[in-house]
Amino acid sequence: MKKLFTPLLLIVAAMFAYAPVMIANAPYESSMGLVQKIFYFHVPSWFVMFTAVFICGIQSANFLFRRKPSADRIAVAAGELVVLFGLLGLVTGPLWGRKAWGVWWQWDARLTMALLLELIFIGYLLVRKYGGPGSEKLAAAMAIFGMANVPFVYVSVNIWRTVHPKTTVVPSLVPGMFGAFWFSVLAFMLLFVLLLTLRVRLEHQRAALDELYLAEEDL
Amino acid sequence: MKHLFRACCSVLLLAAPAAAFQPSAQGGFVPVTPLTAAEQLPAAPLLITAYAFVWVAVLVYVWSIWRRLGKVEHEMHALQQRARRDSR
Numbered sequence: 001m002k003k004l005f006t007p008l009l010l011i012v013a014a015m016f017a018y019a020p021v022m023i024a025n026a027p028y029e030s031s032m033g034l035v036q037k038i039f040y041f042h043v044p045s046w047f048v049m050f051t052a053v054f055i056c057g058i059q060s061a062n063f064l065f066r067r068k069p070s071a072d073r074i075a076v077a078a079g080e081l082v083v084l085f086g087l088l089g090l091v092t093g094p095l096w097g098r099k100a101w102g103v104w105w106q107w108d109a110r111l112t113m114a115l116l117l118e119l120i121f122i123g124y125l126l127v128r129k130y131g132g133p134g135s136e137k138l139a140a141a142m143a144i145f146g147m148a149n150v151p152f153v154y155v156s157v158n159i160w161r162t163v164h165p166k167t168t169v170v171p172s173l174v175p176g177m178f179g180a181f182w183f184s185v186l187a188f189m190l191l192f193v194l195l196l197t198l199r200v201r202l203e204h205q206r207a208a209l210d211e212l213y214l215a216e217e218d219l
Numbered sequence: 220m221k222h223l224f225r226a227c228c229s230v231l232l233l234a235a236p237a238a239a240f241q242p243s244a245q246g247g248f249v250p251v252t253p254l255t256a257a258e259q260l261p262a263a264p265l266l267i268t269a270y271a272f273v274w275v276a277v278l279v280y281v282w283s284i285w286r287r288l289g290k291v292e293h294e295m296h297a298l299q300q301r302a303r304r305d306s307r
Contacts, residue, residue, distance in 0.1 A: 020270070034263060035265055035266055037266055041270060041273050042269070087276065088272070091276075095265045095268055098265060099260055191277065195277075195281070195284070198281070205291045205295065212295060215302075
């Protein structure tokens, strides 16, 4: 992964530099106009957040049932990224909604469930930081619970009445919007891989530091 | 006293024409659709804020990882040096 890191960094930087050009060239949506272009950063943020939730949840299950310390390191790194990308979605969404709906926030099923998912993972990080010895197991259970919440968040727009656009929006995108959207999704996914690699490295270094302290105590 | 009297007269004389041209109070609201372009909430500041927030949040996060990594590596280096010194 070390060899791939620098080329990946350059690719992500180039993609993020070019994404605004593609988004600017994408056609305007008929009822929302210019503000609808927030969609090209807002939806990829949620895609990445859901991916991070699944990685955190699966690695937490790996840690709980197979006792793999390396799985716990990946889980905590992904958990932090869940909060970051969830925050991006929760900030860009109201900015879009203020113009499209006339309000910053609506307590409907989709928005409330997305906020709850974010709060579960903020709780996960707080438990890990301040929970004391053994808190990683409790946090792992929280991550699995958070992962189970994702399908409900995704289908909430199709089941309950909400002001939020439905999931059918993405498959029905016209060619001009389709290219810009999936380009942004790819850029966000690569950024996620990059950040996850960096964050996992930090966890490995912390584990190595703990081992050094333990070795020093033994001497 | 004279000064006060003059001041009051001036205010009355100046206020009289203003009162004469004052529009009558609104008795009801008239709905209008669509809103004129000048009255609408502009989309560009919201769009720019959204994109800027994404960039700033990601850059701050990268900086925070770099800082934490630097701190851990510095601590490791110090610990290794101490261990080497103790072994001598």
